[in-house]
Amino acid sequence: MSEYVEHTQDSVSVGLVEKKYFTFAEPPHAMVLESGTRIGPLTVAYETYGALAPDRRNAVLVLHALSGDSHVAGVYTPQDEKPGWWDCMVGPGKGIDTDRYFVVCSNIIGSCMGSTGPAGTNPATGKAYGLEFPVVTIGDMVAAQKALVDHLGIEQLLCVVGGSIGGMQVLEWCVRYPQTVFSAIPLATTMRHSALAIAFNEVARQSIMADPHWNHGDYYGGPKPALGLAVARMIGHITYLSDESMRLKFGRRLQDKSDFSFNFDADFQVESYLRYQGRKFVDRFDANSFLYITKAADYFDLGQQHGNGSDVQACSKARAKFLVISFTSDWLYPTYQARSIVTALKKCGRDVSFCEIEAQWGHDAFLIPGARLKSLIHGFLQRVHDEFAA
Amino acid sequence: MMNSPHSSIRYDLQIIASWIEPGSRVLDLGCGEGDLLQHLITQKRAVGTGIEHNEERVARCIEKGLSVLQGDINREILDYPQNAFDYVILSQTLQQVYAPAALIRHMLYAGRRGIVSFPNFSHWRLRLQLLLTGCAPVSRQLPYQWHDTPNIRVITLKDFRKFTEAVDLRVLKEAAINTNSQDRYGRITRLLPNLRATYGIYMIATQ
Numbered sequence: 001m002s003e004y005v006e007h008t009q010d011s012v013s014v015g016l017v018e019k020k021y022f023t024f025a026e027p028p029h030a031m032v033l034e035s036g037t038r039i040g041p042l043t044v045a046y047e048t049y050g051a052l053a054p055d056r057r058n059a060v061l062v063l064h065a066l067s068g069d070s071h072v073a074g075v076y077t078p079q080d081e082k083p084g085w086w087d088c089m090v091g092p093g094k095g096i097d098t099d100r101y102f103v104v105c106s107n108i109i110g111s112c113m114g115s116t117g118p119a120g121t122n123p124a125t126g127k128a129y130g131l132e133f134p135v136v137t138i139g140d141m142v143a144a145q146k147a148l149v150d151h152l153g154i155e156q157l158l159c160v161v162g163g164s165i166g167g168m169q170v171l172e173w174c175v176r177y178p179q180t181v182f183s184a185i186p187l188a189t190t191m192r193h194s195a196l197a198i199a200f201n202e203v204a205r206q207s208i209m210a211d212p213h214w215n216h217g218d219y220y221g222g223p224k225p226a227l228g229l230a231v232a233r234m235i236g237h238i239t240y241l242s243d244e245s246m247r248l249k250f251g252r253r254l255q256d257k258s259d260f261s262f263n264f265d266a267d268f269q270v271e272s273y274l275r276y277q278g279r280k281f282v283d284r285f286d287a288n289s290f291l292y293i294t295k296a297a298d299y300f301d302l303g304q305q306h307g308n309g310s311d312v313q314a315c316s317k318a319r320a321k322f323l324v325i326s327f328t329s330d331w332l333y334p335t336y337q338a339r340s341i342v343t344a345l346k347k348c349g350r351d352v353s354f355c356e357i358e359a360q361w362g363h364d365a366f367l368i369p370g371a372r373l374k375s376l377i378h379g380f381l382q383r384v385h386d387e388f389a390a
Numbered sequence: 391m392m393n394s395p396h397s398s399i400r401y402d403l404q405i406i407a408s409w410i411e412p413g414s415r416v417l418d419l420g421c422g423e424g425d426l427l428q429h430l431i432t433q434k435r436a437v438g439t440g441i442e443h444n445e446e447r448v449a450r451c452i453e454k455g456l457s458v459l460q461g462d463i464n465r466e467i468l469d470y471p472q473n474a475f476d477y478v479i480l481s482q483t484l485q486q487v488y489a490p491a492a493l494i495r496h497m498l499y500a501g502r503r504g505i506v507s508f509p510n511f512s513h514w515r516l517r518l519q520l521l522l523t524g525c526a527p528v529s530r531q532l533p534y535q536w537h538d539t540p541n542i543r544v545i546t547l548k549d550f551r552k553f554t555e556a557v558d559l560r561v562l563k564e565a566a567i568n569t570n571s572q573d574r575y576g577r578i579t580r581l582l583p584n585l586r587a588t589y590g591i592y593m594i595a596t597q
Contacts, residue, residue: 343469355452356445356460358445375449379452379454
C-alpha cells in the first residue's frame with residue numbers, strides 16, 4: 001500500500017491521462033450509507049485508459065488501497081515524472097493491456113484524492129466535513145463505484161481487480177453486484193481483518209488523534225496533525241514490508257554516518273527511511289481520511305455482512321470467475337487468509353484459480369513490478385475475455 | 391491400439407481422455423502444466439479445474455488460461471461439494487500419496503467417478519532387475535534411487551485390483567498399457583498385463 005514509493009516511468013506507458021469527476025446523489029436523492037446516514041451530493045474522481053469496445057465487454061475496474069487514488073497509470077503532463085501507482089501493470093502490452101481493455105479506476109469515497117471525504121465541504125455548513133463526515137464502509141465505497149460504472153454505460157465488468165483494501169472492494173463487488181462482475185482478481189487481501197491488522201490500524205489512528213493539531217478532526221484552515229499522520233504512516237510501512245525485505249533493504253546499516261550519534265537522531269537507515277516516508281505522506285494525504293478508511297477496512301467482514309456469519313453463504317452470492325493471489329512474505333494478509341477465500345469459493349462451486357507467489361517484499365509485493373504477477377493477470381484476463389465474448 | 395502420431399499429449403493421458411464424455415466436469419489432481427486439462431477442454435469441451443503444488447507449474451497453467459489452484463491435493467480435495475465433478479483424475483501420482491485409501495475416498499465424494507493411473511511395479515524388467523542384481527529396480531517409469539524417490543508406494547496392477555476389492559470400489563474400466571521411450575506412443579497390453587504393462591489406468595466408483 002505504499003503507492004508512489006520508488007516508481008520510475010516505464011518506457012511503455014498509456015501516456016497523458018486526465019482526472020475526471022462524476023457527481024451524483026444530489027439531494028433529495030442522497031445516498032443511504034450502510035450506517036443508515038444519508039449523504040449527498042457525492043463526487044467521485046476517476047480516470048479511464050484504453051477504449052470501451054462497441055459491445056462494452058472489455059471494461060476492467062481497478063480498485064485502489066488505503067492511500068491510493070484514481071491515478072493508476074500514465075502521467076498528467078509531459079513534464080510529470082511520477083506515473084500512476086500501478087503503471088507497471090496497466091498500459092499497452094502490460095498485464096492489464098490498455099490496447100485490449102477499457103480500464104477504469106476511481107478514488108474511494110472517504111479519501112482525499114478528489115472524491116468526497118472528510119476534507120470536502122459539507123453543504124449543510126459550508127465548511128469542511130471533518131468528523132461530521134459519516135463513517136463509510138467498504139460496501140459504501142463499492143456502491144459509489146457502481147454509480148460511476150452505471151454512469152459510464154457499462155452493464156457488466158469484464159473484471160474487477162485490486163489488492164489489499166482494494167481486494168476487499170473486489171470481494172464486496174462480487175457479492176453485492178453479482179450480475180455486474182464477470183471475473184475478479186483479489187490480490188493480497190482478506191475477507192476480514194485479523195486482530196493483528198486491526199491492532200496496527202488502531203495504533204496508527206491513536207497516533208493521529210493524539211496529535212494536538214488534530215483537534216477532534218477540525219483542523220482544516222489551521223496546522224495539520226502532521227506528526228501524528230507521519231507516525232501512522234511509519235507504522236503502516238512496517239506492516240507493508242517483511243522481516244526479510246527489511247533485512248535486505250536496511251539491515252542494521254547506519255544513515256550517513258560511521259558510528260552511533262548517541263542521541264535520538266535517525267541513526268539507522270530504517271529509521272531514516274520511515275521518517276522520510278512519514279514526512280512525504282503528510283504532503284499528500286489527509287489525516288481524517290486515514291481514520292475513515294482504516295475504520296472501513298476494520299469493519300469489513302464479508303461473511304458477517306453478506307452471509308449471516310458464513311463465508312460460504314456470502315461467496316455463494318458471487319457469480320464471477322476468480323483468480324486469488326497471495327504473497328509468501330505478506331504478514332499483514334497472510335496466505336491462510338487468501339486460502340480461506342479459495343476454500344469458501346470451492347465449497348459453493350465457484351470457478352477459482354489460486355497462486356501463492358514467492359516474494360520477499362511483504363504486503364507491498366503486489367505493487368512492485370514482477371513477471372509472475374503480470375503473466376498471471378495477463379493470462380487470466382485473456383481467458384475471461386474470450387469466455388465473456390463467447 | 392496405437393495412437394495417432396499427431397497427438398500432442400502422452401499416451402496414458404490419451405487413454406484417460408478417451409474415457410471422458412464430452413462436456414464433463416473434470417478435476418485433475420496434480421495437473422502439472424495442464425496438458426491433460428487443456429486437451430480435455432479443447433477436444434472434449436470439458437469444464438476443467440486442476441490442483442498443483444508447484445508455483446511455477448500453477449503459473450504456467452493460469453497463463454495458458456486454465457483454472458488451477460495451488461495447494462496440496464490431499465487437503466484441497468476436501469472442500470468440494472459432493473459430486474461437484476463427473477471425473478476426478480489422479481494421474482501417475484498414487485504411488486506418491488501417503489494415505490491412498492483416504493484420498494481415493496475423498497476423490498469419489500467430490501466426483502462421481504475417479505480415474506487413477508500408476509507405474510506398474512511388477513513389470514518383468516523390474517522383477518528381473520531385483521532378481522538378478524539384488525538392487526531396488528530403477529527404470530524409465532521409476533527413475534529414482536531408493537533414497538531420493540518421491541514414490542513411497544510400490545503398486546502392481548494385481549495389488550491395485552486387490553485394493554479395490556478390500557475398500558469396496560467398483561472398477562468401471564481398466565487399461566494396462568505399454569509405452570515407448572518418450573511415453574508418446576503405446577499400446578494396450580492384453581496378454582499377461584501384470585507382467586508386461588508399464589502403466590495401469592483404472593476408472594473407479596463407489597459400490
